[in-house]
Amino acid sequence: MLFIGIDLGTSACKFLLTDEKGAVLNTVSREYPLMFPHSGWSEQDPAHWWQACLDGIPALLEGFDAKDVCGIGAGGQMHGLVILDENDEVLRPAILWNDGRTSEEVDYLNCEIGRSVLSERTANIAFAGFTAPKILWVKKNEPHIFARIKKIMLPKDYIVYKLTGVHSCDYSDASGMLLLDVKNKCWSKEMLELCSVSEAQMPALYESYEKVGTVKSELCAQFGFGQVTVCAGAGDNAAAAVGTGTVGEGKCNISLGTSGTVFISSDNFGVDSTNGLHSFAHADGYYHLMGCMLSAASCNKWWQDEIIGTKDYKGEEAKITDDMLGNNSVFFLPYLMGERSPINDTDARATFVGMSMDTTRADMTQAMLEGVAFAIRDSFEVARELGIDIKRSNICGGGSKSPLWKKIFANVLGIPLDIIKTEEGPGYGGAILAMVACGVYPDVRTAAHELVSVVSTIEPDPALTALYEKRYQQFKKIYPAMKQLFKDLK
DSSP, rough: EEEEEEEEESSEEEEEEETTOOOOEEEEEEEEOOSSSSSSEEOOOOHHHHHHHHHHHHHTTTTTTGGGGEEEEEEEEESOOOEEEETBBBSEEEEEEEOOOTTTHHHIIIIIIIIIHHHHSSOOOTTTTTTHHHHHHHHHHHHHHHOOOOOEEEHHHHHHHHHHHHOOOEEEGGGGGOOOTTTTTOOHHHHHHHHTOOOSSSSSEOOTTTTEEEOOHHHHHHHOOOSSSEEOEEEHHHHHHTTOOSTTTOOEEEEESEEEEEEEESSSSOOOOOOSEEEEEETSSSSEEEEEOOOOOHHHHIIIIIOOOOSSSHHHTTSSSSSGTOOOEEEOOOOOOOBBBTTTTOOOOOOOEEETTTOOOHHHHHHHHHHHHHHHHHHHHHHHHTOOOOOOOOEEEEGGHHHHHHHHHHHHHHSSSESSSSSOOHHHHHHHHHHHHSSSSSSHOOOOOHHEEEEEOOOOOOOHHHHHHHHHHHTTHHHHHHHEEEEHTT
């Protein structure tokens, strides 16, 4: 039995092939462009996602019998607004999770409708990346397009639709739309009415591991499939959590992808009273709290590729010696696209602070790596204020391939970080969800327990943790000092 996991990311779609024992047999990736029509905007053409699937799935199956494929599960970038007309044709480029155009809509929702009202209806407040503010933006700025909307979808659900012909959405991904009553797992009638959309325009809701349908016959013929089950899938962070075994009470995962997340699994529904952390449904059928920063590994890519002009990431990190850790006088705010958790400020921007004539290129690279770790810790601090004791965490994502960055994270957070045997993130989680949908495992937690194992652990060093504690307390003062300036510089 073979299973395909799809990770619909921001810069590429990654495809993963496993057997029922969880062994990864093959992986391929297909890149596609991002569009930035205006400062702070971020868009993508859904046709590029589908073309990536048409190219990537056959490549994934080279050397394998496609008729052995039993199930497909997708994890994907959250919050993106995909809108279809009455013929299921895409009406405009998708507005992505890291798009910052909706500051007016966010202010309207949070200030005029009210944070407490939003939290009561959806367990969350409005963030620029969420889907509901994007709908309001289209309504106001593109009324001719808004009037033609027949179906509202999320990115990975568009792929599921193209595979099956079914308009679906799972609870974990729907949680980030600000349209779902997370506690009761249904669309919020009040929020739909507020956005001037009907429930008929929304996709049907499923648990992540539930079967949505089967691959369409014409695609089965094209790919060489027999009958293939497609599950609802999950938002990328929930899918990555499944893929790293972050299921069950109190489990934690840090994901260092284009964005950065702290994911805390829970058996019970709960809301952070400050709404600094998101309260979402989990792909295992339960719940989780999550903090999300908009620019994590993308800070590294920006700094290395665009600013210092190198692809030699390892070479740059090699210049940062052990004695430099915890002793850097340069700080970096990693707010390249504004920021979400926990500050929720679309005006925030990245900045270096503390440079002098003896500051080196290595100092600035180090500050960039440390700045992302400090920003992730901001979300940890909110969780700790809620009484959540995070004793250790998994770490995954492209940024976690860096031994130096993992060492910095372990000591900034002061906890052990576990490395998972199969670090394939959302794609692996998608494959596990497909196995559950096909009945290979009775539930997600059983599957994760059977398939996910820890191969190594990064332990914090008490002396270095103490140094980073001092640096973090200094870092915490920078954003409050800059907050008004960011607004004035708009």
